[in-house]
Amino acid sequence: MYKLLVIEDDKMMSEMLSMYMSGEGYEIKQAENGEQGLKLLAAFDPDVVLLDLMLPDWDGTELCIRMRRQSSVPIMIVSMKSEVSERVQALRAGADDYLCKPFSMHELSARVEALIRRSRLMQAGAAGERPEEGGPDAEKEIKLDAERRLLLVRGGFVETTFSEFEIMKLFLSHPGKVFTREDLINAIRGFDSFVTDRAIDVHIVNLRRKIEKNPKEPHYIRTVWGVGYKYVTEVEAPH
Known part of the structure; x- marks a missing residue:
């Protein structure tokens, strides 16, 4: 079972994401702010992170940079911000994908699967396979x-x-x-x-x-x- 960390301060959105993805077979942990997210990143060791850019304690882009420094986990930004500048900043900060709200849950699931698949292949490559x-x-x-x-x-x-x-x-x-x-x-x-x-x-x-x-x-x-x-x-x- 793959593990998914949802960092989202909107409780309704976080619950909706968690319910859908748990139904797809993922083990879910939720964080409502950046500090909780960082702690769970270390303790939960997720296979992929869904990260909202608008958090109460952290700028999402800065948090993405911090997370990338300590982990190579695939990071998907899930945000209301659709401006080009936000997407560019997220890419530069180390995000692997960017999905604008509102979005299709089916598309979200497909993108998460693809992120995990690529991550596993890269890990196999790093191991010398x-x-x-x-x-x-x-x-x-x-x-x-x-x-x-x-x-x-x-x-x-x-x-x-x-x-x-x-x-x-x-x-x-x-x-x-x-x-x-x-x-x-x-x-x-x-x-x-x-x-x-x-x-x-x-x-x-x-x-x-x-x-x-x-x-x-x-x-x-x-x-x-x-x-x-x-x-x-x-x-x-x-x-």
Whole structure:
């Protein structure tokens, strides 16, 4: 049974989330403020956290940063705030997903399942259980395992958010092709309904940090000024 920590000060919302997800087979713990959330994060050791941004004692984004420092647990923001700036801040703070209220409980459940699945795969990777395709060439390449949603960078596992993974899947499927921001938005809109040009730029910055040897002089993910981005292979010389 997977464990879910709900950090939400709205008691009705917290109960609704807990009732639905417990019906889906999850063990639930609830916290009505940030301090309780931090204590339960350590004591309960959840598989995923649902975090509201508006808490009585903590700014939700700051709490997300604090939680990310002490745990790699998947964090999904569940908030009334739908502004692009809030979503961008949450991504930068280490959140893995962002769901705006009101939302479908069915969608919430699907996203939680996907977060846990990716987290388990990354833990397996950290334990040294490399996929079969990680042969000698893996040390020199960036590879994608679409079924298991794994990203291998020079032979090592790198954790990505859902949006980052989908962008990399598109890049790796079409090396050299220039994608506009609109192309990338459309690629991830299925589960990131509020994605914008600014959010795409944040994803690109984060991906460069994860795959480039020098993110300030990117080799793989190149900016095509006035158009968008493209992914190039190792055989292409930097411009």
